[in-house]
Amino acid sequence: MNFEQTISEYRQAIERRLDAYMAQERIPASLREAMGYSLLGGGKRLRPVLTLAACDLFNGNRDAALPFACALEMIHTYSLIHDDLPCMDNDDFRRGKPSSHKAFGEATAVLAGDGLLSYAFEILADATLVWQQQISSYLVALQEIARAAGISGMIAGQMADLESEKDACADAERLRYIHARKTGAMLRASLMAGAYVGNPSDAEAAAMARFGGLYGMLFQITDDILDVEGSLISLGKTPGKDKVEGKLTYPSCYGMETSKEMARETAEEATEILKGFGERSWFLIALTERTLARKS
Amino acid sequence: MNFEQTISEYRQAIERRLDAYMAQERIPASLREAMGYSLLGGGKRLRPVLTLAACDLFNGNRDAALPFACALEMIHTYSLIHDDLPCMDNDDFRRGKPSSHKAFGEATAVLAGDGLLSYAFEILADATLVWQQQISSYLVALQEIARAAGISGMIAGQMADLESEKDACADAERLRYIHARKTGAMLRASLMAGAYVGNPSDAEAAAMARFGGLYGMLFQITDDILDVEGSLISLGKTPGKDKVEGKLTYPSCYGMETSKEMARETAEEATEILKGFGERSWFLIALTERTLARKS
Numbered sequence: 396m397n398f399e400q401t402i403s404e405y406r407q408a409i410e411r412r413l414d415a416y417m418a419q420e421r422i423p424a425s426l427r428e429a430m431g432y433s434l435l436g437g438g439k440r441l442r443p444v445l446t447l448a449a450c451d452l453f454n455g456n457r458d459a460a461l462p463f464a465c466a467l468e469m470i471h472t473y474s475l476i477h478d479d480l481p482c483m484d485n486d487d488f489r490r491g492k493p494s495s496h497k498a499f500g501e502a503t504a505v506l507a508g509d510g511l512l513s514y515a516f517e518i519l520a521d522a523t524l525v526w527q528q529q530i531s532s533y534l535v536a537l538q539e540i541a542r543a544a545g546i547s548g549m550i551a552g553q554m555a556d557l558e559s560e561k562d563a564c565a566d567a568e569r570l571r572y573i574h575a576r577k578t579g580a581m582l583r584a585s586l587m588a589g590a591y592v593g594n595p596s597d598a599e600a601a602a603m604a605r606f607g608g609l610y611g612m613l614f615q616i617t618d619d620i621l622d623v624e625g626s627l628i629s630l631g632k633t634p635g636k637d638k639v640e641g642k643l644t645y646p647s648c649y650g651m652e653t654s655k656e657m658a659r660e661t662a663e664e665a666t667e668i669l670k671g672f673g674e675r676s677w678f679l680i681a682l683t684e685r686t687l688a689r690k691s
Numbered sequence: 692m693n694f695e696q697t698i699s700e701y702r703q704a705i706e707r708r709l710d711a712y713m714a715q716e717r718i719p720a721s722l723r724e725a726m727g728y729s730l731l732g733g734g735k736r737l738r739p740v741l742t743l744a745a746c747d748l749f750n751g752n753r754d755a756a757l758p759f760a761c762a763l764e765m766i767h768t769y770s771l772i773h774d775d776l777p778c779m780d781n782d783d784f785r786r787g788k789p790s791s792h793k794a795f796g797e798a799t800a801v802l803a804g805d806g807l808l809s810y811a812f813e814i815l816a817d818a819t820l821v822w823q824q825q826i827s828s829y830l831v832a833l834q835e836i837a838r839a840a841g842i843s844g845m846i847a848g849q850m851a852d853l854e855s856e857k858d859a860c861a862d863a864e865r866l867r868y869i870h871a872r873k874t875g876a877m878l879r880a881s882l883m884a885g886a887y888v889g890n891p892s893d894a895e896a897a898a899m900a901r902f903g904g905l906y907g908m909l910f911q912i913t914d915d916i917l918d919v920e921g922s923l924i925s926l927g928k929t930p931g932k933d934k935v936e937g938k939l940t941y942p943s944c945y946g947m948e949t950s951k952e953m954a955r956e957t958a959e960e961a962t963e964i965l966k967g968f969g970e971r972s973w974f975l976i977a978l979t980e981r982t983l984a985r986k987s
Binding site (some may be wrong): 422423430476480501504513514516517519521524527530535537538544545549551 | 722854
């Protein structure tokens with residue numbers, strides 16, 4: 396199996412479906428323009444790729460997984476739009492172009508974010524109703540996504556992150572709390588949603604949840620490292636912002652060398668869990684390696 | 692049956708359940724404070740009252756309807772918080788006290804709104820999974836709510852409203868478009884969610900949908916009238932803002948007398964539909980009368 400070919404297949408399927416969702420005439424033109432500006436034509440599509448990969452690992456129906464994958468990308472994108480607002484992180488660039496409020500003004504950016512979050516749940520409700528034969532399992536997938544996006548997931552992480560900027564004292568436990576929620580919860584939910592479409596056993600779901608937790612941590616450690624070592628061109632966003640803003644990060648908390656060591660150990664542990672699934676897990680193993688080595 | 696006693700029973704059930712949802716320890720303290728500030732201890736609870744009343748009309752399970760009712764109030768509250776932001780309507784008062792961004796700052800207000808919207812869907816997913824015996828019907832209720840809150844519902848209305856401020860030309864069709872979506876969709880969904888918990892026939896659901904559309908219109912016409920004729924004390928928000936901001940309203944479009952006549956006609960038509968349900972509809976008939984005569 397070829398990693399590049401497979402991830403490119405996943406991405407094409409995701410792009411096509413996202414395009415179709417955004418082409419719906421019932422979305423008012425100006426709202427569609429703002430939502431599409433942030434959602435379409437860019438991004439690594441990591442979350443929806445995780446969903447499709449987890450679905451394939453359990454031989455799930457990829458067509459059924461696609462709405463979940465796209466909803467996760469929409470929720471991720473809404474969080475970026477709101478996060479970039481002047482009252483939040485005040486970031487002028489995202490994915491290599493002006494952020495939403497720079498391109499459309501603040502009011503439209505708030506609504507574009509609200510719109511993407513709401514549309515995601517509309518898509519999830521529709522998808523769950525379509526696949527009646529497995530309705531409970533799909534509802535559990537929806538529930539995982541709602542929890543991850545919600546007030547003990549991503550939003551809790553955002554809130555703690557907001558407060559940590561006021562709080563100069565770096566604190567390892569707080570760092571883990573923020574990252575597990577702000578980034579980790581949605582990455583884990585992306586995997587769990589795909590897995591539930593594949594109807595896993597309880598043991599398989601538990602193993603996937605453990606992998607998801609570790610993968611989320613790996614992603615955040617490498618993200619923090621890249622903010623120090625990356626460039627505007629490779630990242631598509633302003634590097635070095637964490638330090639300027641005094642944000643709590645793995646390098647600020649543990650130093651760069653220890654952070655890199657933690658990333659390696661987390662990747663190893665994650666890979667061990669995946670090996671338990673046998674050969675079917677080749678793609679997620681390769682993705683974990685590439686996440687450890689990533690430059691963007 | 693006594694209207695005041697029944698609505699007070701509904702409200703007590705709603706307040707208790709909202710309190711319970713907001714008491715959950717897994718919500719970070721500062722987020723809980725901001726969400727609770729806007730959600731708890733006030734408001735007419737019109738949307739959740741409509742849900743419980745529609746559920747009762749179809750002899751549905753009120754315990755099962757309560758999560759839907761509370762989710763609708765959360766979505767309504769999130770929309771108010773975001774709507775009050777400086778970049779949107781820039782309103783400093785809401786429900787008789789400082790609006791969220793005035794009390795907690797803009798960043799927290801954005802997150803409190805995002806949190807309420809996400810929590811609503813978490814509650815909806817949980818509620819749907821609990822009542823397995825009627826899972827499809829409950830999912831349709833969830834779907835109605837997602838649509839109403841979404842990009843062809845409330846958010847479409849907000850977006851059109853935002854644009855109409857730039858657009859001096861008052862236009863009856865645009866006015867109807869905005870109000871049907873910005874306010875009407877959620878009021879209609881509140882009724883439909885309660886109805887679906889009661890498992891209505893297709894004809895009953897269609898009649899409730901027609902009533903919902905008319906009730907939403909009645910509510911908005913009277914709301915626009917009150918913005919001209921009301922006071923800060925009775926409304927709990929700044930009156931006269933529509934005119935200052937050049938907003939498209941029923942009085943600005945049709946004049947005050949015609950607006951009042953439209954309200955009366957809409958209420959009559961709505962009541963006719965309710966009469967088709969027989970005696971069970973007494974509460975919604977009384978509520979419609981009171982909406983027509985409302986002072987707040």
